Amino acid sequence: xxxxxxxxxxxxxxxxxxxxxxxxxxxxxxxxxxxxxxxxxxxxxxxxxxxxxxxxxxxxxxxxxxxxxxxxxxxxxxxxxxxxxxxxxxxxxxxxxxxxxxxxxxxxxxxxxxxxxxxxxxxxxxxxxxxxxxxxxxxxxxxxxxxxxxxxxxxxxxxxxxxxxxxxxxxxxxxxxxxxxxxxxxxxxxxxxxxxxxxxxxxxxxxxxxxxxxxxxxxxxxxxxxxxxxxxxxxxxxxxxxxxxxxxxxxxxxxxxxxxxxxxxxxxxxxxxxxxxxxxxxxxxxxxxxxxxxxxxxxxxxxxxxxxxxxxxxxxxxxxxxx
Ligand SMILES: Nc1nc2c([nH]c(=O)n2[C@H]2C[C@H](O)[C@@H](COP(=O)(O)OP(=O)(O)OP(=O)(O)O)O2)c(=O)[nH]1
Ligand SMILES: [Mg+2]
Numbered sequence: 001x002x003x004x005x006x007x008x009x010x011x012x013x014x015x016x017x018x019x020x021x022x023x024x025x026x027x028x029x030x031x032x033x034x035x036x037x038x039x040x041x042x043x044x045x046x047x048x049x050x051x052x053x054x055x056x057x058x059x060x061x062x063x064x065x066x067x068x069x070x071x072x073x074x075x076x077x078x079x080x081x082x083x084x085x086x087x088x089x090x091x092x093x094x095x096x097x098x099x100x101x102x103x104x105x106x107x108x109x110x111x112x113x114x115x116x117x118x119x120x121x122x123x124x125x126x127x128x129x130x131x132x133x134x135x136x137x138x139x140x141x142x143x144x145x146x147x148x149x150x151x152x153x154x155x156x157x158x159x160x161x162x163x164x165x166x167x168x169x170x171x172x173x174x175x176x177x178x179x180x181x182x183x184x185x186x187x188x189x190x191x192x193x194x195x196x197x198x199x200x201x202x203x204x205x206x207x208x209x210x211x212x213x214x215x216x217x218x219x220x221x222x223x224x225x226x227x228x229x230x231x232x233x234x235x236x237x238x239x240x241x242x243x244x245x246x247x248x249x250x251x252x253x254x255x256x257x258x259x260x261x262x263x264x265x266x267x268x269x270x271x272x273x274x275x276x277x278x279x280x281x282x283x284x285x286x287x288x289x290x291x292x293x294x295x296x297x298x299x300x301x302x303x304x305x306x307x308x309x310x311x312x313x314x315x316x317x318x319x320x321x322x323x
Contacts, residue, residue, distance in 0.1 A: 007084045011054045012042035014073060014128060015063075015092040015099070017109065023132060024099055025115060026062065027106040028122075038108075038115070039122045040089070041099075051088045059092070064102050069094025071309040074131065076291035078124035089128055091309070131293045134260060135165040136305060136315035137322040138295050141190070145175050149186050156190060160197035164322060167194050168219050170204035178206045191215055202239055217241070219262065222249045231257040243297075245278075250290040261290050262317050265298020266308075271319075272298070284311040 015024040025038045041062050045054040056067050075088045101107050108118055112132040115121060121129070139159050143152045156167070169190060174183050187203065191214060194201045200216040205224040209232070212218040217239030218232060225242045226249075233240055235257065242253035244263045253261045265272050266283045277298060278286070287294040293314035300308065300316035308316050316322065 005079070005082060005084050007086065009045045009086045009088070010042055011045055011051045011058065011088045011090065012040045012128075013055055013059055013067070013070070013090055013092045014040055014132060015059070015095070016132075018093060020109070020111075022109040022111055023115075023129075024063075025108055025110060025118060025121075025125075026101070027108075027119070029103045029105045034122060037120050037122050038118050039125050040128065042087075045088075051090070055090050055092075059095070062103055062105070063097075063099040063107075065095040065097040065099055067092055067095045072288075072312045073314065074128065074291065074293055075288060076124075076127070080123075085124060087124055131260070131314070134293055134314060136309075137164055138166045138168065138262070138315060138317035139164045139322055140168045140170055140317060140319045142319045143171055143186065144173065146182055153186075153189065153193065156193060159322065160194065160199055165197075165199045166202075167199055168202045168204060168317070169215070170206065170219065172204070172206050179208045183207070184211065187211060188214070200239065202241060213238070217259075219243060220256075220258075225249070225252055225256060225258075228256060235259070244286070244290075244294075247286050247289050250286055250292070250294070254291045258292060260293040260295065260314065261287075262295045262297050263287060263290070264296060264317075266296045267299025267304070269298045280307065280311045283308075283313070287312040 026041050028034050028037050028039055041059055043058040059065050059067050070090045070092045073089045073091045077086045099107060110118060112129045115129050169187050171183055174180055176182055191201050202217045202219045203212050203215045205218055205220045219241045222243050222245055231240050239259045241260050241262060242258045244250045244253060244261045250261050263286060266278050268277050283296060295315050295317040296308040296313045297317040300318040302322060305316050
């Protein structure tokens with residue numbers, strides 16, 4: 001019988017420069033486990049501390065900065081050969097002082113995609129680096145019917161011009177059916193427009209599987225995620241997202257190896273008038289179990305982004321009003 005591995009609770013800061021899109025990484029100091037490996041600054045939570053208190057203390061000790069704006073992001077558990085580490089990641093967007101190496105560690109600002117060029121990255125820091133490439137706004141289509149195509153394409157172009165970089169094509173009520181040739185044609189056009197702007201596109205799983213690969217991945221409805229036995233598209237080239245309404249759905253998204261979750265609806269919304277809204281407290285509790293980035297959906301707009309992030313959201317998803 002082997003002994004149980006030590007279980008370590010750690011809080012970690014994704015310190016973000018929102019102008020450049022860069023994040024601060026540090027190299028683990030000599031003499032510590034995993035010396036020289038690159039990581040997000042942070043450390044162990046001491047007894048009696050909240051996550052936020054531990055984060056503020058660690059970033060003061062390691063970098064000399066005073067954090068004043070931070071929000072909970074993703075919490076997940078990673079099993080190393082000798083330990084099990086529970087990592088609570090926080091996004092840090094406001095601080096005073098300039099990050100300075102106080103533990104003789106090297107520091108570097110890097111784009112999430114460029115981090116691998118620094119050197120070896122702690123294994124548990126790889127998923128968060130991937131997640132940081134996801135934008136805060138996720139726009140959903142609502143074309144409705146063929147006569148609206150032209151005006152919707154103009155709206156899409158406007159959203160892209162305003163900075164939208166993630167789009168879901170979802171037309172469950174298309175008059176000719178969710179597999180119609182007319183829909184395939186407009187989706188093809190939309191994908192082209194999005195790619196020209198550097199935006200990624202997911203197709204909702206209500207539409208044929210053959211279409212998903214022509215986009216950048218799939219947004220699985222909760223019911224389709226439950227039927228999937230494995231992640232339906234490979235991680236190297238595609239995104240797989242899951243729509244969730246409760247804790248079981250988010251846990252299943254984790255089992256499938258999804259990239260992110262869309263959880264709702266959070267607030268009352270005209271599109272689901274007969275279902276009860278989750279509200280922010282339930283949203284926060286479920287999101288905390290997801291171990292993945294979570295977008296809030298339902299009654300969301302640019303005005304709710306800050307509230308969503310205070311409750312652990314990565315960002316918000318909506319048909320209109322994002323940007
Ligand atoms: N800081 C940090 N730790 C990480 C990351 N990924 C990851 O698996 N870990 C693990 C490595 C360590 O086992 C643990 C954090 O420990 P630490 O050595 O930073 O703790 P600390 O700052 O409190 O240092 P000390 O007081 O023990 O010297 O979490 C990460 O991105 N950042
Ligand atoms: Mg540390």
